[in-house]
Amino acid sequence: IWMAKYAEGEGEIRDSTLCLYRGFFRNHLIPAFGPRNIVSITAEDIQWYKAEKLKTLSPQSVMHHLRLLRQMFEHAITWGRLKKNVAKQIRMPKIPGSFRILRVCAMPGRPSRPD
Secondary structure, three states: HHHHHHHHHOOOOHHHHHHHHHHHHHHHHHHHHHHHHHHHHOHHHHHHHHHOOOOOHHHHHHHHHHHHHHHHHHHHHOOOOOOOOHHHHOOOOOOOOOOOOOOOOOOOOOOOOOO
């Protein structure tokens, strides 16, 4: 329903993003959750999905899947099908190398911080 009503129906999603979403559905979400109605999907189901996907996909890819699930649950709330977004209860996977340390450069009139 989400793909037909929102992603494809409203036409506000770029073609490249829509193609990506179709791949997520076809290759990952539908095989994992099957024809289940969104109201039957629990936080435990999504946590299981995340753990299983992290065995074969990069954390970045799994994060994209979880973001899509969160978006779907938000729309289900807007449409009156759900009261709570259980996908928000799932922590995003840590992305290796995404942590950056910022150095403070000396500015005129301000002393630099020691390393």
